[in-house]
């Protein structure tokens with residue numbers, strides 16, 4: 001059963017969730033938090049605690065960096081326009097239902113890959129991984145970084161095994177990638193080649209002896225081209241050799257034997273030749289990729305389920321690590337009867353808070369000897385931290401019911417059915433506000449169940465005299481029903497008279513610091529009505545004031561001096 005959060009309690013729960021979520025770096029891991037909604041059932045809370053204790057202990061921070069690389073791997077069904085599947089008449093329906101490629105009962109021209117169940121092309125069975133194995137392999141190939149991270153998080157697991165199989169297509173895939181840039185690659189080779197030939201031309205010198213020159217001129221006169229060219233043949237051979245070498249390197253780079261460069265200077269490959277070359281290499285690679293993919297896919301498929309589980313476990317690890325970061329220095333609360341209490345609690349939303357220890361219900365541990373009561377009235381200095389303390393108690397109660405550790409060095413929480421938090425509405429004054437506050441408190445008091453009711457300054461919205469009476473009556477009803485109530489009030493004295501069994505605690509300001517700011521001890525004193533701070537405010541003004549202003553304040557202070565001792569001599 002869910003713990004019911006009423007009034008402003010839900011807002012506090014949302015703020016806690018946001019704080020935990022801000023620690024989760026991978027968005028897919030955030031949904032794990034949904035498994036930790038606050039519940040009333042002790043068995044469920046303890047189950048969560050045990051799971052988290054074990055998980056947080058065993059998770060290693062070393063995987064923190066790797067977890068960031070884990071992303072979903074999506075396998076998408078696609079219609080592949082590059083292949084034709086030739087099947088028999090009675091297989092057409094089944095083949096078309098697969099929706100992977102064009103289906104026909106006889107061969108059709110214009111497809112790079114022709115597959116067939118009846119011997120018209122590459123033999124296949126009517127199975128998706130035989131017809132389109134690339135749809136399994138390509139997403140995995142493109143997610144190698146995810147697989148590598150997973151293989152390091154789960155050594156020897158599914159991702160590691162898949163990676164090993166993918167090695168079998170590595171060279172085709174690399175060639176495929178290069179094919180994308182084939183034009184660029186060819187142009188690069190072309191310009192390098194031309195540069196080298198140009199250098200050779202610049203260095204080339206023809207040296208002829210007198211006799212050779214006479215022969216040369218004669219050949220010219222008779223138009224003996226062969227004889228003239230023979231004089232340049234060494235240069236020509238050199239150029240041809242350069243072109244051949246470049247082609248060899250290019251073939252190696254692309255992984256297919258090609259001849260693209262014309263034996264001419266300057267070397268220039270016409271665009272249509274590049275295009276044709278690209279098409280033919282593409283086709284060749286497509287078939288090779290299909291064959292290799294088909295070969296490894298049956299060995300990969302058995303690991304895909306395992307891979308999905310590893311991804312899920314990685315998200316879970318991220319969630320656990322985030323919780324670990326969130327809850328550094330926290331403790332798992334005891335889930336037991338007897339109210340709510342905590343030692344050295346630290347409000348989640350205050351930076352470097354002063355730790356506070358507090359309880360309602362049974363006095364356990366170091367609280368032994370302090371008055372026990374299911375209703376506590378918290379009084380004290382303005383801005384003393386009363387609201388913050390109610391919020392801290394709520395944070396601890398909510399986290400405890402989520403099954404999470406709480407920001408305290410020790411804590412115990414009674415499993416509850418409902419938690420109410422009524423925050424003081426700073427702007428709402430007047431009869432309307434009074435009526436609505438009254439209504440919500442009465443709602444909290446009606447019915448049965450294990451309840452914690454936190455009320456922040458109810459009387460601020462009505463006149464003090466009536467407020468004490470109304471409040472006392474309401475609190476009595478709560479106590480009779482066995483609810484736990486903590487209420488912030490300035491009416492400590494009056495309430496104490498009406499409800500002698502209630503404990504009244506006080507947060508006090510102990511003085512002024514050098515900058516004349518109030519020094520507040522956030523730790524409430526048990527069984528003590530918190531002194532409010534008008535005296536300290538007076539003293540502060542007096543110490544700051546000048547002339548007549550100062551005199552007036554001093555006079556008032558002197559009057560108060562019977563009961564009030566200033567923190568220092570003025």
Ligand SMILES: Nc1ncnc2c1ncn2[C@@H]1O[C@H](COP(=O)(O)OP(=O)(O)OP(=O)(O)O)[C@@H](O)[C@H]1O
Pocket residue numbers: 347350352353354355356381382383384385386387388389522
């Ligand atoms: N334990 C703590 N450690 C440090 N700062 C705190 C602590 N508790 C409260 N404060 C700070 O003191 C200020 C006043 O706190 P809070 O509003 O809870 O006081 P309050 O007693 O409810 O005041 P008011 O009388 O105006 O309702 C806030 O700025 C809060 O951050």
